[in-house]
Amino acid sequence: MKQLLTGNEAAAEAAIxxxxxxxxxxxxxxxxELINYMSxxxxxxxxxxxxxxxxxxxxxxxxxxxxxxxxxxxSSSSPGISLKQEGISYLAGSELPCVIVNIQRGGPGLGDxxxxxxxxxxxxxxxxxxxxHIIVLAPSSVQEMADLVYDAxxxxxxxxxxxxxxxxxxxxxxxxxxxxxxxxxxxLPQKTxxxxxxxxxxxxxxxxxxxxxGQLEEFNAHLQRKYKTIEEHExxxxxxxxxxxxxxxxxxxxxxxxxxxxxxxxxxxxxRVGLIRPITLWPFPKEIIRKISEKVxxxxxxxxxxxxxxxxxxLTTEGRCSVHFYGRTGGGVPTSSEVIKKIVEIVxxxxxxxxxxxxxxxx
Numbered sequence: 001m002k003q004l005l006t007g008n009e010a011a012a013e014a015a016i017x018x019x020x021x022x023x024x025x026x027x028x029x030x031x032x033e034l035i036n037y038m039s040x041x042x043x044x045x046x047x048x049x050x051x052x053x054x055x056x057x058x059x060x061x062x063x064x065x066x067x068x069x070x071x072x073x074x075s076s077s078s079p080g081i082s083l084k085q086e087g088i089s090y091l092a093g094s095e096l097p098c099v100i101v102n103i104q105r106g107g108p109g110l111g112d113x114x115x116x117x118x119x120x121x122x123x124x125x126x127x128x129x130x131x132x133h134i135i136v137l138a139p140s141s142v143q144e145m146a147d148l149v150y151d152a153x154x155x156x157x158x159x160x161x162x163x164x165x166x167x168x169x170x171x172x173x174x175x176x177x178x179x180x181x182x183x184x185x186x187x188l189p190q191k192t193x194x195x196x197x198x199x200x201x202x203x204x205x206x207x208x209x210x211x212x213x214g215q216l217e218e219f220n221a222h223l224q225r226k227y228k229t230i231e232e233h234e235x236x237x238x239x240x241x242x243x244x245x246x247x248x249x250x251x252x253x254x255x256x257x258x259x260x261x262x263x264x265x266x267x268x269x270x271x272r273v274g275l276i277r278p279i280t281l282w283p284f285p286k287e288i289i290r291k292i293s294e295k296v297x298x299x300x301x302x303x304x305x306x307x308x309x310x311x312x313x314x315l316t317t318e319g320r321c322s323v324h325f326y327g328r329t330g331g332g333v334p335t336s337s338e339v340i341k342k343i344v345e346i347v348x349x350x351x352x353x354x355x356x357x358x359x360x361x362x363x
Contacts, residue, residue, distance in 0.1 A: 002177040007145040007167060008033035008075075010178045011101055012041065014149040015073050019185035020099070021047035022065040022072035024058040028080045029113045030169040031103035035075065055080040059087030059100075066096040067206050069194030071153050075101035077169075078119050079110060082127070088162055089128030092223075093208030097156030099149065100134075101165045103172035106331040114331025115169035115254055120308035123166050124282040131220055133227050135163040135234065136281040138252040142176035148279070150182050157189050159230055166281060168304065170254040170333065236279035237288055241267065245274030247343055248292055250313050251302040252278050254333060259302055261336040262343075273343065281309070286316045293317035298346055302334055303327045322346070 005013070012034045015023070023042055025035040035051065042049035048065075052058035058074050065072040076084065081102045091098060104119045106112040121127075123136045135155055139145040145167060152163040193204055210216035238256075241263050242248060249259040256277040266273035276292065278285050293299065298321055301310040310325040317323055326342040328334050 002179045004175055005142060005178050006033050006173050006175050007139070007142045007171045008103065008173065009037045010142045010146040011075070011149045011165065011167075012037040014146040014180065015099065015153070016041055016045055016047070017180050017182060017184050018071065018150045018153040019188050020071045020073050020153060021045065022062075022070045023047065024050050024052050024061040024065075024072070024074050026052050026055050026058050026076065026080060028077045030105055030115075030172050031075050031077050031101065033173065034101065034103070055083035056087065059084040059091075062098050062100075063087060063091055063094070063096060066091065066098045067094070067195050069191040069196060071097075071157075071188060073099040073101065075103070077103050077105045078107050078116065079105075081119065081122065085122070085128040087128075088134065089126070089130050089132060090208050091162045092126075092128075092132035092134060093130060094206050095160040096162070096206065097153075097160050098162050099152045099156055099165065100162060101149070102167065104166065104168040106329070112331050113169065115171075115304060115333060116329070116331060117168055117253060117255065117304040118306070118308065118329065119166065120281065120303070120305060123164055124284070124312075132223060133161075133230075133282055135159070135161060135230060135283075136166050137163065137236075138166050138279060138281050139171055140253050140256045140277065142171070142174060142178045145171060146178050146180060147182075155234065157191070159226060160193070161226070161230075166253070168254055169331075231283040234280060235283050235285050235287070237285035238275075238277040238279060239288060240275040240277070241272065242274035242276060242292055245272045245292075246297050247272075247347060248274045248276060248296050248299045249302055249339070250276050250278070250289065250299055250309070252281065252309070253304075255302045255304055258334050258336055259339060262339050265336065265340070271347075278309075284312050284316070289313060289316045290318070290320075293320040296321055298322040298324060300324045300326060300339070300342060300346065302339055304333060305329060
């Protein structure tokens with residue numbers, strides 16, 4: 001049965017369905033619907049909800065519950081996620097599974113409460129200290145918010161690694177019908193490594209501190225092998241109309257919704273526009289972008305930032321085709337007409353592209 005929920009509410013309910021019973025957060029717009037939903041639902045399912053005294057406290061509480069083997073989650077928005085970065089590094093360094101939801105807002109600093117995608121670097125490059133990665137999933141609808149949060153807990157447990165849902169204010173506060181396809185989890189994976197008391201077994205140790213020379217390098221080599229495995233097996237993306245396309249758009253989240261409209265308009269013309277939508281921002285879908293870069297005139301990356309994911313696209317194409325960028329910052333959301341105008345700019349003297357521009361302007 002479908003329900004009309006915001007993206008924030010869908011994320012919260014999906015976490016509960018996935019077996020999350022420990023939630024720690026701190027209020028910040030535009031993710032407050034999530035923490036509010038958890039405050040009422042967690043007690044109903046026998047879970048623990050704590051509004052922590054700060055974002056730093058919340059991520060530390062996540063660390064404790066994750067170490068004890070519980071499925072645990074926190075959520076925040078951009079400035080709050082910045083405060084959590086040290087804790088996220090500790091979680092990655094301790095190999096503790098958890099889910100972190102970031103409903104991005106404009107920055108830098110306090111910025112504003114409008115939608116943004118300017119936390120891409122922070123999420124996919126490891127915003128805290130040390131050589132680590134977290135798995136980053138980017139929903140573009142309320143339904144996908146629910147589906148990806150559910151999957152995030154399984155991925156976190158599978159790889160003993162933090163997973164981030166990177167949304168934005170549009171996705172978080174948008175209301176759409178959503179259906180929870182997956183079963184309510186009653187039996188979770190056994191975690192023989194967790195700290196549950198050592199009576200009758202060898203004690204477990206969870207740490208991220210390796211003071212003996214050589215130990216930390218060995219541990220980091222282990223982490224890099226794990227990350228390579230994730231890159232080989234967990235890449236997710238959506239490809240729309242990419243065969244015989246003249247121009248490929250690369251976008252995620254809200255920007256991808258806009259680009260989908262551009263692709264739809266182009267289908268009536270000889271000038272073809274395709275879309276590659278990364279669903280995993282890390283691991284990044286390098287292979288499909290590398291392959292398509294050998295066949296198209298150019299790639300246009302569309303983001304709600306000054307240009308961040310575009311750097312990964314350029315690194316992936318390795319000069320096989322030109323890579324262009326269009327973005328809006330500070331809460332600005334690109335429109336389909338703006339994207340079409342950029343396409344005409346980068347593919348000059350193309351009659352079909354100009355016709356596409358005319359269609360956009362008429363509308």
